[in-house]
Amino acid sequence: MKPVLRAAGVALLLMGAVTGAYITGRVTAQRALVTPEEINTVEVVQKTLPAVVRVDARLRKEALQPGDDPVDTGTGFFYKKNLIVTNYHVIQYQESVSVTLYNGRRVTARVEGIDPGIDIAILRVTGVTAPRTLSFGRSAALVPGQKLITIGSPLRIQNYVGTGVFSVAASARDIPRNDGLGQEIGQYLVTTANIQQGNSGGPLLDSRGAVVGVADANAAPNSFVPGVIGIAVPGDLVRQSLDDLEKIGVPQRGTLGVSLVDLDTLDPALRQLAGLSSSEGALVDEVPAGTAGARAGLRGSLRNSRGQLLAPLGDVIVAVDGQRVRNSFDVVRLVAAKRPGQTVTLRVWRNKKPVDVKVTLQKRTLQ
Structure with missing residues (x-):
């Protein structure tokens, strides 16, 4: 231990x-x-x-x-x-x-x-x-x-x-x-x-x-x-x-199926370009095809050949079912409280304005 x-x-x-x-x-x-x-x-x-x-x-x-x-x-x-x-x-x-x-x-x-x-x-x-x-x-x-x-x-x-x-x-x-x-x-x-x-x-x-x-x-x-x-x-x-x-x-708790990056780890200049005044939230990075996030239309981020994030950024999740989130951990645990078939409402920052995205969660399968 x-x-x-x-x-x-x-x-x-x-x-x-x-x-x-x-x-x-x-x-x-x-x-x-x-x-x-x-x-x-x-x-x-x-x-x-x-x-x-x-x-x-x-x-x-x-x-x-x-x-x-x-x-x-x-x-x-x-x-x-x-x-x-x-x-x-x-x-x-x-x-x-x-x-x-x-x-x-x-x-x-x-x-x-x-x-x-x-x-x-x-x-x-x-x-x-x-x-x-x-x-x-x-x-x-x-x-x-x-x-x-x-x-x-x-x-x-x-x-x-x-x-x-x-x-x-x-x-x-x-x-x-x-x-x-x-x-x-x-x-x-x-x-x-x-x-x-x-x-x-x-x-x-x-x-x-x-x-x-x-x-x-x-x-x-x-x-x-x-x-x-x-x-x-x-x-x-x-x-x-x-x-x-x-x-x-496999457990059947809710998952978006996307990868997330804590907003406070980003270069402040990138956040400023996205019109974000706070460092609280989780940036959607990769959105694999077929996942709950992809089916709901979540937008991922772009990276260059060196793996650096590029502007414009993808969706930034700032709240889950009305609860503000500080980081990706908050997003994961709040979504995990749901079960497959249930819907979660994400408040995301997209194109410098808030947008609500409803995500219907899917059944997890063995990898």
Whole structure:
């Protein structure tokens, strides 16, 4: 796991029969376990722990730098009898993958599907059946202050359990990442559960034991301070992606199919020639034939033999469905919130005046 956005677990849960243990209904617990909150946490962990695995990805040689650990460790969980969810960044550079079940049994796995747009991957295992599978709850129904539970393998410590609360759903523009992944996540779940390296891909559970998010990252003020704010991919988005990957092979979030350039990276002289007074927006660069953008009539840009942009510029997207955009990332995530067949209205700057362009989004296909 590289520094930036990655994931992990939180607070250790010590379980097992000890002198003075007593029965609390469904759970044999230590004497200190006396509150309904504690009992609920233990019940959820005992029910869900068998579904959670440690994921070890042996990295390809070309992906390694001198001194790098050749094995990247994360977490995953069974959602079907032989299918496991994890983060794409855990297996992105894998040469081979293995998973270790909660009881220590280790088996090989292969990558079944990937969705870099929301940093999710599916692994398939053979020769073993899930001891238990987890179901998804509704992440959209989370209430600030609601308890959340994480299970993962931070620092390769497997079956590590922690608790926190759901804090807020934060715009992805406020949670920058430098790995180029997750570009189609509109909002992240922010939690006090301390998500660290090794918990990537692990479940974020509610008090019923339903998956409401997938641990993905942590936030820190700088690279010298451990991240203390947990970041997770919303479970509703993950569930939708898994369904798409299984049925179609690719996620079905909206895309224009065009390449974009951040307006603030352009020579100010070019912006001035185009009549633009602001550096906010995304320039349409290439518009491949057959894409949703091409069918809607979006105009691309011209370049010379050295790849330099020429005047007049192509369309500049300044708003999506009435929401102003700062850069290409804003355009991508707002369009990705749509599904194939839906229409998105783009406000573009064309020939020194604003024009509205309606784009009907198409079904994605395997490349």
